Amino acid sequence: MNLLKQAAETGRLHYPRSLQTTLSYGTAGIRMRAEKLDYILYRMGLLSVIFSKFRKGQVTGLMVTASHNPAEDNGVKLIDTMGEMMPIAWEKHATELINVSDDKLESALEEIIKEEGVDVNIPAVICTAMDTRPSSVQLSKAAVDGIEALGGECHNYGLLTTPQLHYIVCCRNTKEQYGLPTEEGYYSKLTSAFLEFNKGQSTSKYSRDLHVDLANGVSAPKIKALKTYLNDTLNIHTCNDGSSGQLNYQCGADFVKVGQCPPIGFDLQPGMRCASYDGDGDRIVYFYKTKDGKFALLDGDKIATLIASFLSDLLTTSGLKLNLGLVQTAYANGSSTKYITDVMKVPVACVPTGVKHLHHKAGDFDIGVYFEANGHGTVLFSEGAQRSILQQASDSSLDQSARDAAGRLVTAMNMINQTQQTFALHLFTTFSHQASKIYKIAMSSSEENDPYTSSEEDFTPESSSSESDTENQSPQPGPTNNVQERTYQHADTAEGCVIPQFRPDNVPGLRLPEDRTKKDSAKYSTPGAFFKLFFTLELVGQVCQYTNDNFTRIGHTKPSLAKNWSPLTEDEFYVFVALLMYMSLVRVTRLDLYWSTQQLFHGFWARTFMSKFRFKQIQAFLKTVGDAISDMLLVESILAYRDWTCEEWDSAYTDLPSIMLKIKVEDRTIVKTTDAERRTTSPPGLQEAIDQLVAKYKFGRAFVRPSGTEDVMRVYAEADTKQKNCSPLMAGE
Numbered sequence: 265m266n267l268l269k270q271a272a273e274t275g276r277l278h279y280p281r282s283l284q285t286t287l288s289y290g291t292a293g294i295r296m297r298a299e300k301l302d303y304i305l306y307r308m309g310l311l312s313v314i315f316s317k318f319r320k321g322q323v324t325g326l327m328v329t330a331s332h333n334p335a336e337d338n339g340v341k342l343i344d345t346m347g348e349m350m351p352i353a354w355e356k357h358a359t360e361l362i363n364v365s366d367d368k369l370e371s372a373l374e375e376i377i378k379e380e381g382v383d384v385n386i387p388a389v390i391c392t393a394m395d396t397r398p399s400s401v402q403l404s405k406a407a408v409d410g411i412e413a414l415g416g417e418c419h420n421y422g423l424l425t426t427p428q429l430h431y432i433v434c435c436r437n438t439k440e441q442y443g444l445p446t447e448e449g450y451y452s453k454l455t456s457a458f459l460e461f462n463k464g465q466s467t468s469k470y471s472r473d474l475h476v477d478l479a480n481g482v483s484a485p486k487i488k489a490l491k492t493y494l495n496d497t498l499n500i501h502t503c504n505d506g507s508s509g510q511l512n513y514q515c516g517a518d519f520v521k522v523g524q525c526p527p528i529g530f531d532l533q534p535g536m537r538c539a540s541y542d543g544d545g546d547r548i549v550y551f552y553k554t555k556d557g558k559f560a561l562l563d564g565d566k567i568a569t570l571i572a573s574f575l576s577d578l579l580t581t582s583g584l585k586l587n588l589g590l591v592q593t594a595y596a597n598g599s600s601t602k603y604i605t606d607v608m609k610v611p612v613a614c615v616p617t618g619v620k621h622l623h624h625k626a627g628d629f630d631i632g633v634y635f636e637a638n639g640h641g642t643v644l645f646s647e648g649a650q651r652s653i654l655q656q657a658s659d660s661s662l663d664q665s666a667r668d669a670a671g672r673l674v675t676a677m678n679m680i681n682q683t684q685q686t687f688a689l690h691l692f693t694t695f696s697h698q699a700s701k702i703y704k705i706a707m708s709s710s711e712e713n714d715p716y717t718s719s720e721e722d723f724t725p726e727s728s729s730s731e732s733d734t735e736n737q738s739p740q741p742g743p744t745n746n747v748q749e750r751t752y753q754h755a756d757t758a759e760g761c762v763i764p765q766f767r768p769d770n771v772p773g774l775r776l777p778e779d780r781t782k783k784d785s786a787k788y789s790t791p792g793a794f795f796k797l798f799f800t801l802e803l804v805g806q807v808c809q810y811t812n813d814n815f816t817r818i819g820h821t822k823p824s825l826a827k828n829w830s831p832l833t834e835d836e837f838y839v840f841v842a843l844l845m846y847m848s849l850v851r852v853t854r855l856d857l858y859w860s861t862q863q864l865f866h867g868f869w870a871r872t873f874m875s876k877f878r879f880k881q882i883q884a885f886l887k888t889v890g891d892a893i894s895d896m897l898l899v900e901s902i903l904a905y906r907d908w909t910c911e912e913w914d915s916a917y918t919d920l921p922s923i924m925l926k927i928k929v930e931d932r933t934i935v936k937t938t939d940a941e942r943r944t945t946s947p948p949g950l951q952e953a954i955d956q957l958v959a960k961y962k963f964g965r966a967f968v969r970p971s972g973t974e975d976v977m978r979v980y981a982e983a984d985t986k987q988k989n990c991s992p993l994m995a996g997e
């Protein structure tokens with residue numbers, strides 16, 4: 265029996281479709297009562313394998329969670345190779361698989377494979393994790409069964425927050441260059457930038473005590489672990505840590521945001537700064553009690569404006585001309601949008617609900633700050649912005665205040681994004697783009713083979729003309745024929761492969777155009793010479809210094825890697841970079857294999873230049889990801905830097921009173937929306953009725969939209985006063 269047939273048969277026997285209603289994979293996966301979900305998890309396990317194969321064997325993720333929904337619910341989110349949500353184009357495949365009858369499962373799988381042109385022979389790797397819901401263990405098993413039924417390699421990480429799984433998927437696909445694919449790697453990455461930013465920061469009004477509601481969810485064990493990395497820089501006091509209460513019950517970010525009240529278990533007093541996480545750790549909102557005893561919410565809009573105004577000030581002081589923008593959804597409070605546009609003078613875009621839409625739009629800016637009002641969000645720095653910021657921070661011709669501001673931007677960027685990613689991204693994109701060419705040049709060991717003596721082409725980053733020039737040649741004997749992107753995992757699957765013959769006579773490196781005439785290749789034939797074209801010596805010196813400082817601060821958190829540490833030198837850093845370039849050309853599934861002595865990997869030369877231990881050591885301390893934990897560290901850093909209390913943060917603008925409701929209707933799919941979900945186009949007459957109601961209230965605004973994660977309609981309304989706003993809607997008019 266073939267694998268697809270067998271997997272479909274296993275599904276029919278062990279995970280039969282138990283629901284006849286039509287479901288859809290929505291805003292962020294699927295969520296519903298847990299009892300009926302196991303066949304869906306099994307099928308999503310199958311889909312994740314096909315998706316990984318579609319991504320040429322890169323690691324994909326599968327998270328078992330229903331985020332802020334009640335404990336009885338559960339759900340699943342599929343994750344793409346760089347830690348983002350599965351592409352929208354694949355959501356239709358998920359919906360098809362969820363709804364197909366058991367006897368049509370095999371043909372539905374075949375259909376997806378055919379439509380997407382998936383090579384089923386490529387091995388698939390999937391990382392899975394789950395939140396703390398009682399049903400998560402059983403549902404994870406169903407997903408793993410699905411993955412294994414289609415022959416996927418599954419790494420089950422157990423309990424993780426959703427952003428932690430995103431991080432791990434990204435680390436694995438960048439061969440650990442994004443970070444170590446472990447929880448420890450995650451904590452030390454986030455906290456090292458936080459500690460650096462706060463170094464020597466004295467405050468008088470900002471308090472280092474933060475009170476956190478953990479929603480009785482997966483953030484509880486994770487924040488406990490994080491605390492051990494924070495020293496006294498931030499004292500986190502926890503509540504709803506899962507020791508007694510129920511997940512998301514009268515607690516958590518969604519409860520606090522929608523109810524506009526403190527979570528259960530909080531003795532909220534004026535002067536306390538508090539934050540609430542959601543069930544899977546990807547949202548955060550802040551709150552406090554005013555001096556006159558009122559509850560005040562600092563939601564995603566307030567977090568976005570805090571971060572954007574901080575970044576905007578630093579951009580101005582540093583003299584950087586980067587285009588900063590903010591992305592919101594229809595749920596953003598009207599006052600926040602007005603403040604951002606009129607006072608901050610920052611452009612704002614509005615997109616449909618769901619982080620995937622915000623993330624996508626944020627990419628239109630050099631620096632895109634995006635947040636849903638409920639606390640989902642982060643900041644996206646374009647590659648160009650990352651480079652400009654790093655350059656500005658090391659430009660000795662600038663005055664001290666401009667350099668300091670750029671330096672602050674670098675550290676803030678690191679708290680979200682880490683320098684290492686900047687380099688890796690740059691190397692991956694620039695050098696991978698030129699991969700076949702670099703490889704060809706680097707392997708030429710004699711003048712006859714030297715492309716610079718045999719052709720008139722220059723190799724410069726701008727000359728991206730002939731990616732196809734190796735592809736279009738007929739096969740030639742010799743090493744230039746070995747430019748290939750196959751990935752070998754086990755020696756025994758590699759039968760017939762050609763062992764890369766990369767044994768240069770010279771010091772490995774690249775020959776620059778000057779070599780053609782000067783014959784002084786030794787001067788340029790080091791990886792460093794090529795790298796210097798892109799990164800100035802000052803910049804590299806600064807990275808070495810950051811890394812050495814970073815080691816001093818966090819070395820003790822990684823005792824095994826800290827052993828026999830010697831300060832990173834510029835020359836060594838260039839070798840490290842050369843190895844990164846090499847890894848983007850010659851791909852294997854695990855970092856360790858570059859140092860393997862097994863026959864298949866024998867030709868790899870990494871060990872000639874740097875020991876595996878030293879490479880890992882540099883990687884570990886070289887100086888990451890948008891999530892609620894990283895958002896919290898960034899907010900805390902900005903508040904400390906500004907020396908602000910919650911009142912000062914909150915004073916920028918006053919929210920219009922608002923209300924959010926969810927209403928069960930017979931068929932929510934009949935409601936269709938437009939204009940980033942702010943207006944309805946169907947059923948006829950609905951929008952006109954809303955317009956008439958809204959027109960009666962000053963600053964009135966209201967919309968309805970079908971939820972993408974629950975079987976409900978969502979209703980939102982805001983107006984200038986609480987007494988009058990929305991009451992007709994609440995009364996069901």
Ligand SMILES: CC(=O)N[C@H]1[C@@H](OP(=O)(O)O)O[C@H](CO)[C@@H](O)[C@@H]1O
Binds near residue numbers: 292619973
């Ligand atoms: C009003 C609201 O909170 N909507 C949430 C909710 O989407 P709905 O499509 O509204 O169900 O879940 C999404 C995924 O977690 C989240 O991104 C979004 O903000």
